[in-house]
Amino acid sequence: MKKLISILLVALLLFSTTSCTSNYEIDENVVKDVSDKITDAVIKTTGKEKVQKVESHTISASDLNKLIIKSAIGNINITSHESSDTLIDVKLESKANNMEDAKKLIEDFTYTIEEKFKSINIDTSKNINNLDPSNMIQVTLDIKIPETIKSFVINTNIGDITINNVQGQIEVVSNVGEVNINNSSASYDLKVDVGDINLDNCISLNSSTFLINTGDINCDFSDIYNSKVIKANVIVGDINLTLPKDSSYETVINEFMMKEIVKINNDGKTRVELTTNVGSIDFN
Numbered sequence: 001m002k003k004l005i006s007i008l009l010v011a012l013l014l015f016s017t018t019s020c021t022s023n024y025e026i027d028e029n030v031v032k033d034v035s036d037k038i039t040d041a042v043i044k045t046t047g048k049e050k051v052q053k054v055e056s057h058t059i060s061a062s063d064l065n066k067l068i069i070k071s072a073i074g075n076i077n078i079t080s081h082e083s084s085d086t087l088i089d090v091k092l093e094s095k096a097n098n099m100e101d102a103k104k105l106i107e108d109f110t111y112t113i114e115e116k117f118k119s120i121n122i123d124t125s126k127n128i129n130n131l132d133p134s135n136m137i138q139v140t141l142d143i144k145i146p147e148t149i150k151s152f153v154i155n156t157n158i159g160d161i162t163i164n165n166v167q168g169q170i171e172v173v174s175n176v177g178e179v180n181i182n183n184s185s186a187s188y189d190l191k192v193d194v195g196d197i198n199l200d201n202c203i204s205l206n207s208s209t210f211l212i213n214t215g216d217i218n219c220d221f222s223d224i225y226n227s228k229v230i231k232a233n234v235i236v237g238d239i240n241l242t243l244p245k246d247s248s249y250e251t252v253i254n255e256f257m258m259k260e261i262v263k264i265n266n267d268g269k270t271r272v273e274l275t276t277n278v279g280s281i282d283f284n
Contacts, residue, residue, distance in 0.1 A: 063148075066119035067152050072139070073139070080145055080165045092138075093137065163179075166185075170189070174195060198218045202219070221243050237278075238280045
């Protein structure tokens with residue numbers, strides 16, 4: 001949370017002192033909205049009584065191929081395992097002015113886990129908006145999936161997302177938090193308002209897009225042979241992209257206050273577009 005606050009302060013400073021000349025503009029309303037979210041989260045976690053509870057669920061997923069998650073506040077962790085079942089641990093943590101209210105938050109909180117149209121649908125955001133502003137509940141999801149799950153759609157307000165060892169398609173929309181993906185092979189559609197996107201030892205397939213309002217994009221790809229397009233765009237922040245030396249690509253780099261640079265390797269098979277409005281680009 002401290003890192004997110006620091007990033008936000010830099011964004012606000014740059015917004016007030018920098019005149020951008022690129023085709024994109026910093027969205028002042030988005031930055032303000034995120035500022036309010038972070039401030040509320042910090043206030044709600046200070047000097048409160050805390051209650052925790054863990055609930056576990058098992059779903060036979062041999063015929064399922066998609067995971068859909070909607071979350072308000074809390075981290076999400078997804079990893080593959082050698083089983084036909086999906087294992088879901090729901091960790092509830094409430095904070096209130098007194099212990100009685102904290103317990104009641106847990107007792108009254110509801111979430112849904114459903115199977116629909118060959119997908120697993122998890123929604124932990126349904127009654128968050130009805131809470132007393134002085135109280136808070138966050139829900140951490142620890143999920144182990146079989147290899148049959150090939151599609152991931154995640155929408156979260158505040159919290160980090162970590163995904164390990166999966167294949168397929170990954171779509172994420174996040175307001176505040178980091179997105180960390182490791183040892184995975186997929187096409188990626190990742191959008192973050194405030195926070196970093198980090199990919200380590202990943203394979204890029206088909207078309208991938210990475211968008212951040214305020215934060216950094218750090219991608220280390222082990223293979224892009226089956227990738228057609230990779231686009232990374234940051235309004236305020238840096239881009240660090242590493243590709244295998246023998247890759248075939250045409251990279252167009254538009255870095256803040258710099259002339260456009262085009263780099264071609266081998267026959268330029270994969271189109272790579274990197275853009276920062278305020279920030280540097282490191283391409284290797």
